[in-house]
Amino acid sequence: MAYYVPSTEFEQQEMLEKAGVKAFDDLFAAVPDSLRIKGLNIPDGLSEFEARGRIEAIARKNRSFKSVFRGAGAYNHYIPAIVKQIASKEEFVTAYTPYQAEISQGVLQSIFEFQTMMCELTGLDVSNASVYDGASAAAEAAGMCRDKKRSAVLISESVNPIVSSTIKTYCYAANAAVKTVPLKDGVTDADALASMLDGASACFYMQQPNFYGLIEDAGKLGEAAHGAGAKFVMGVNPIAAAILKTPAECGADVACGEAQPLGMPMAFGGPYLGFMTATAEMSRKLPGRIAGQTSDIDGKRAFVLTLQAREQHIRREKASSNICSNQALCALTASVYLTALGPGGLRSVAESCVSKAHYAAGKISAVKGFGLLHGGEFFHEFVTSCPRDAASVEKSLAERDILGGLPVPGGLLWCVTEMNTKEQIDSLAEALKEGAI
Secondary structure: OOOOOOOOHHHHHHHHHHHOOOOHHHHHOOOOHHHOOOOOOOOOOOOHHHHHHHHHHHHOOOOOOOEEOOOOOOOOOOOOHHHHHHHOOHHHOOOOOOOOHHHOHHHHHHHHHHHHHHHHHHOOOEEOOOEOOHHHHHHHHHHHHOOOOOOEEEEEOOOOHHHHHHHHHHHHHOOOOEEEEOEEOOEEOHHHHHHHOOOOEEEEEEEEOOOOOEOOOHHHHHHHHHHOOOEEEEEEOOOHHHOOOOOOOOOOOEEEEEOOOOOOOOHHHOOOOEEEEEOHHHHHHOOOEEEEEEEOOOOOEEEEEEEEOHHHOOOHHHOOOOOOOOOHHHHHHHHHHHHHHHHHHHHHHHHHHHHHHHHHHHHHHOOOOOOEOOOOOEOOEEEEOOOOOHHHHHHHHHOOOEEOOEEEOOEEEEEOOOOOOHHHHHHHHHHHHOOOO
């Protein structure tokens, strides 16, 4: 923080006197001596010049590829310069919803705008102030749907394995059963889902597009879940949501997902944010907090925390969630990104992804041994077979400064976004064709 000024020694001594102690060590008198660290082996400090050189040396260990053809949950999209410019303003640098909410009108408004955009994107009635990431959002969504009579959670096998694992971890802690619905031709087997749903089923969770990039028949799957009295939860790619049917149109009770594509760099895994929206009927089960708009005593526009489920962090034994915070800075970043692009710009990005991905799929599958595994419709990811060991393909492409597809059972999962040029796609296909791998 540029304007951070540490307290002086005189001020520190004043604070110690007010606390009734003489030294900082006295503040830890209750800690047994055996648990205290007597000294830290900290090297001498570096000058600014030396520190910069040290950090740059560490940074050079990172590998940055010229061409990226990998997604699987974190996606390489163009981020307009204004996004970082605004999100880096010191007034916004916090991850929290304010605890003294009404004096933090700016932060509350930014959260309110984020919620509004998420509702517009998904078509559902209410959004929370975000959660930690897409995987925890999915797990929290499943928790929203459980009750005393229905606790079992059904998950499609086409869901991102990391998300699926997180849901299972949460369910294990809640002593809730988890069932995995098998695939058929790369998408969820609707007949298998119908046969697995029963009176104990709380919800069915699926991903759109799924982990293999394919477009699922979400409406049909949602009807099956509702027909058995279970809730329907959709995991959503927010870029794809610009051109696909909204979760509301598919009958979803809850929609959630990872908002990293909305203005956040791939950044070695974070920080990211999970978004959650729901029908009005489910609004009081949303974890975390909801910012709302109202009028102050003078009739002017004002913002408040409309809902904060206090039992989440006080009456913990009865809580359906223990999330008490959010990712306000990342949510602001997503809001700035969406505002910078606008509805037309977001749709243009999505259409560019589809167009380039289909072009790439055609070029790659034309290479001997790299045929498409599934014939269904896809957004910007697709799986091809691989004629050789996937790890060796990955290594050989890396030597050409190309981050190739992710090895998955049966082949490679490729991803193409608006960032991939025709020249990059042609070069990738040529590398495969030349037998460089």
